[in-house]
Amino acid sequence: xxxxxxxxxxxxxxxxxxxxxxxxxxxxxxxxxxxxxxxxxxxxxxxxxxxxxxxxxxxxxxxxxxxxxxxxxxxxxxxxxxxxxxxxxxxxxxxxxxxxxxxxxxxxxxxxxxxxxxxxxxxxxxxxxxxxxxxxxxxxxxxxxxxxxxxxxxxxxxxxxxxxxxxxxxxxxxxxxxxxxxxxxxxxx
Numbered sequence: 033x034x035x036x037x038x039x040x041x042x043x044x045x046x047x048x049x050x051x052x053x054x055x056x057x058x059x060x061x062x063x064x065x066x067x068x069x070x071x072x073x074x075x076x077x078x079x080x081x082x083x084x085x086x087x088x089x090x091x092x093x094x095x096x097x098x099x100x101x102x103x104x105x106x107x108x109x110x111x112x113x114x115x116x117x118x119x120x121x122x123x124x125x126x127x128x129x130x131x132x133x134x135x136x137x138x139x140x141x142x143x144x145x146x147x148x149x150x151x152x153x154x155x156x157x158x159x160x161x162x163x164x165x166x167x168x169x170x171x172x173x174x175x176x177x178x179x180x181x182x183x184x185x186x187x188x189x190x191x192x193x194x195x196x197x198x199x200x201x202x203x204x205x206x207x208x209x210x211x212x213x214x215x216x217x218x219x220x221x
Contacts, residue, residue: 048202049188053154053177061174063088064145069132069152069160070095074178079151082176083119088149090119094135095126129160130208133167140171147172154179155198159205166212 066088068079076093083091126135140148152160154177164173184191188198 044206045199045202048158048205049185049198051158052185052198053157053175054179054185056176058174058176060087061149062086063147063149063172063174065089065140065143065148066091066176067136067148067150068093069129069150069156071156072153072178072180074180075151075153078176078178082149082151090121090143092121092123092136092139092148094123094132096122096124098124129156129163129204130167132160133163136164137167137171140168145171147174149174149176151176151178153177153183154185155183155201159201159208162205162208162212166208166216 066079066082068075068091070076070093079091079093082088121139123132123135123139126132136148148171150157150160150164150173157175157177161173161175164171182193183197184194188194
């Protein structure tokens with residue numbers, strides 16, 4: 033029985049690793065907001081670039097450390113405040129992906145928004161989308177993954193750091209799926 037469970041888990045991990053996004057599918061759709069999940073400078077830089085391209089009216093950064101303000105965030109990311117400073121909102125409540133989704137859902141609904149472009153790492157995107165759809169099933173979410181140089185997608189199993197990261201992310205994805213099924217047994221998604 034344990035062997036079968038391990039085999040099913042391994043098959044799922046292979047599926048998960050091979051379906052990690054390798055490109056941004058939709059680069060043009062304009063959304064009400066751009067949402068960046070903290071955790072890497074590429075994410076914030078991408079979010080700011082998307083805001084400058086006017087692919088969203090506001091940029092919400094979820095999971096920011098308390099005490100950090102917009103000016104400091106822009107300074108740390110080596111960005112000039114120029115025209116984007118007014119359009120950036122920071123969320124301080126989240127400390128995990130489920131928290132990001134809940135914090136963002138409250139902000140999105142408070143703003144009266146109906147769509148968002150979600151910026152996070154490609155390996156984190158599937159679980160983020162799952163949590164965000166749980167938190168706000170009525171909101172259109174456009175995934176906009178970023179691609180960290182440290183994550184080696186090609187032959188990921190040969191890179192111990194990448195293999196561990198993907199296995200950990202897969203386990204968290206499974207846990208989120210199970211939590212959703214337990215909380216919403218009638219929802220087949």
